[in-house]
Amino acid sequence: MLKASNLRKVFTTVRAVDGVSFEIQRGEILGLLGPNGAGKTTCIRIILDILPPDEGVVTYDGRKFSERTRNIVGYLPEERGLYRKNKLLDTILYFAELRGMQRGVAKAEAYRWLQRFNLLSYKDNKVEELSKGNQQKVQFIVSVIHDPTLVVLDEPFAGLDPVNQILLKDILLDLKQQGKAVLFSTHQMDQAERLSDTLCLINRGKVVLEGTVREVKKRYGKNAVHLEYEGDGSFMRSLPGVRRTIIYGNSAELELDDGVQTQALLLILAARLEIRKFELVEPSLQSIFIQLVTAGKDEGTVKRVEVA
Amino acid sequence: MNKVFIVARWEYLEKIKSKTFLISLFVTPIIMVTMGILPSIFVTQEDDETKIIGVIDVSGELAGPLTKHLEKEYKLPDGQPNYIVETIPVGKDRNIDRAIEEADAKVLNDKIEGYCIIDFNPPEDTVIEYRSKKVGDFRITYRIQESLQRILSEKKLASMGLDPSVLRELRTPINVQSVRLSTSGEKEDAGFIRVFFSAYIFLMMLFFLIVTSCQLLVRSVIEEKSNRIVEVLISSCSPTELMAGKVFGLSGLGFTQLGLWTLVGLVISFGFGIDLVSFGHALLLIIYFVLGYLFYAAIFIGFGSPVTTEQEAQQVTTYLVLILILPLTLVLPALQNPGAGWIKVLTYIPLLTPTMMALRIPIQTPSAWEIIATILLMLISIYFAMVAAGRIFRIAILATGKRPSLGEIIAWARTG
Incomplete structure (x- = not known):
């Protein structure tokens, strides 16, 4: 559906996007991950033709972005906002028509979506009279009302309460069921892990990791230990047979070298700490994320984390 | 084209309901009438x-x-x-x-x-x-x-x-009546007051329309920028369509205002028996009015769209109002000597063309080639101003944070 190849964008001093490529198919959810300032939003702006790339090509089903494309994409920007002084329904209809919908069809769809979000009774209220969460729902309606083939959501979960996070998650899975391509950006790894089919992790403008969730996990550590303990665990940073250590406080993730005896490791740890939980797991996306991002940021930190 | 229309309709309907617009619609003519006509009515009012x-x-x-x-x-x-x-x-x-x-x-x-x-x-x-x-x-x-x-x-x-x-x-009064000669040989009465008022009203209307429209435009750009609606807009339609829609919507608004004022003006002038301009002149004046409006609108978009806060908007509006006041200061000298060489030169500065022609037409209608030349000049200027404004607009609507310097804005305008 969407293919971005080798995108580059340089702002006066910063290389915001530096050779990013990714692809989304219909019926697939792509999670665009990365720390703040990684270049996620710039990537999104480029694929939506809001910003021209310095280099690189974006194609939709093999064709370049065109007037037709504008009507088959939906977009929820990171910063939330709508015309404050206008009525809900008017606002939704305006954006729907701008995406090429007929007014009559747009109206029927608007009613349907408002109903789904329990907002129908507010349709003649001004946007500013709604709560923040409800405004966000209206904005979401604006991004999907015209039945787009590609839905792009920049940090869709930010600022939503748990109930609405679940509502949104269900709708995204629904969209996937309907065969839409969904691209969403986030820095919440658990969301990405649960929702995405494919991941693309960007750091400092470069793709540092991509693939399906399973592939990624497979590639990054088969042997990891998740540990909960009490005591001073700092010695774990320099244990033999441990490739990487991430300490969260009273818990830690240890990535082991191949062929390490976990029983022996447990003995060493138990001798110095009070162990509450000792579990053999795949590493979480969170740990992969932190590892990759810190690696990019400061080589020194990596060396300290990595144990030979 | 369709999307231009959708944007234009939105801008028009949304703004026509706004308080700023309604106030300017009704207050402006009241101020103009009060300042321009009432004193003379009171002075000439006979005792009863x-x-x-x-x-x-x-x-x-x-x-x-x-x-x-x-x-x-x-x-x-x-x-x-x-x-x-x-x-x-x-x-x-x-x-x-x-x-x-x-x-x-x-x-x-x-x-x-x-x-x-x-x-x-x-x-x-x-x-x-x-x-x-x-x-x-x-x-x-x-x-x-x-x-x-x-x-x-x-x-x-x-x-x-x-x-x-x-x-x-000895005291039999002698009156000097000024008679305006035109190339067609007809003689026409041209009272100074009449000419002064028609030119002045023209300029005041242009002035108020542009200032109101500009404020509405800048305000809407600021809102769309501050809450990032603009990103959704730009992913829905091209920046050119968006700008064109805004220009048409706001022009529609301006001309609605103008139409209503003209109506009020006609009622007043019939009511008081003041005959301001002839029909042919009125047509020419309207042409120059529209041209002037579009040219100034382009300038306002160019300098208004990089603005990100209300405060900056006020500064920018102030500077632009100064550009508009300049022609007003030239009304008197131009009226006293409409044939002067320097007036002719000023006529060919696009910023002043509509004003100068508005002043010259009722007094001493310029030759046909001058009219054609100035209209062409205005059309070309509008084209380039719109292209430059469009380039600035494209970049500026996505820029937030620090206001770009004048140099940067000019650089945007030069590189498409």
Whole structure:
């Protein structure tokens, strides 16, 4: 559906996007991950033709972005906002028509979506009279009302309460069921892990990791230990047979070298700490994320984390 | 094209309901009418009832003729005398203090409108005093002055042995009527006031329309930028479509305003019998008006779209208003000498073209080639201004944070 190849964008001093490529198919959810300032939003702006790339090509089903494309994409920007002084329904209809919908069809769809979000009774209220969460729902309606083939959501979960996070998650899975391509950006790894089919992790403008969730996990550590303990665990940073250590406080993730005896490791740890939980797991996306991002940021930190 | 229309309709309908627009729609003409027409109406307003004027005449020789003169010369519309003179007697000792006391009391009790004290000795001492509660009534003082002048002149002539009727002959008024010649050979009456007003009203309307539209435009851009609606807009339609939509929407708004004002203007001018411009001139004026509006609109978009806060918007609006005031300052000199070379030169500066033509057309219609040349000049200028504004707009609507410098804006405009 969407293919971005080798995108580059340089702002006066910063290389915001530096050779990013990714692809989304219909019926697939792509999670665009990365720390703040990684270049996620710039990537999104480029694929939506809001910003021209310095280099690189974006194609939709093999064709370049065109007037037709504008009507088959939906977009929820990171910063939330709508015309404050206008009525809900008017606002939704305006954006729907701008995406090429007929007014009559747009109206029927608007009613349907408002109903789904329990907002129908507010349709003649001004946007500013709604709560923040409800405004966000209206904005979401604006991004999907015209039945787009590609839905792009920049940090869709930010600022939503748990109930609405679940509502949104269900709708995204629904969209996937309907065969839409969904691209969403986030820095919440658990969301990405649960929702995405494919991941693309960007750091400092470069793709540092991509693939399906399973592939990624497979590639990054088969042997990891998740540990909960009490005591001073700092010695774990320099244990033999441990490739990487991430300490969260009273818990830690240890990535082991191949062929390490976990029983022996447990003995060493138990001798110095009070162990509450000792579990053999795949590493979480969170740990992969932190590892990759810190690696990019400061080589020194990596060396300290990595144990030979 | 379709999306341009959708944006234009949205901008139009949304703004036409806004308070700013409604206020400017109704308040502006009220201000203009108040400033331009009311004073002249009040000044020319005739009295509708007879006024009693007191006279304290120390010489005892002038009160009589003044009474006769005032009563004979100035009549109310219904034929009654405008003024009746009441002589306030002065005692034999020629002390006027008591008479003044009496007259003051009468004025304050509204028995008389006012009174004058004729206690002078022309030609050395020529000042007489008029006392009233309303010192702003120029008409009375002027008429008293006129009457006394006549009376004294007639007296002087009589003392020289001449017939006072000679004076009447001497004072037959001579009027200069300005007649405007045009190449077609027709002669036309062109009152200065009339031309001045038509040009001035034209400029004031242009001024107010542009300022209102600009404020609405800048405000809408700021809102869309601050909440990032603009990103959704730009992913839905191209920046060019968005800008074109805004220009058309706001122009529609401007011309709605203009239409309503013109209607009000027509009603007023019919009501008061003021004939401002001929039809042919009106057509040309409208053409220059539209051209001027579009040109200024492009400039406003160019400089208004990089703005990110209300404060900056005010600064920018102030600068742009200064550009608009410049033509207003040239109205008088241009009217006094519409044929001057420097006026012709100014006509070819696009910022001033509409103004200068608006000033020149009613006085001395420029030749056909000048009209064609200036219209072409304006069209070309509008094209380039719009292209530059579009380039700035494209970048500026996505820029937030620090306001770009003038240099940066110019650089945006140059590189597409």
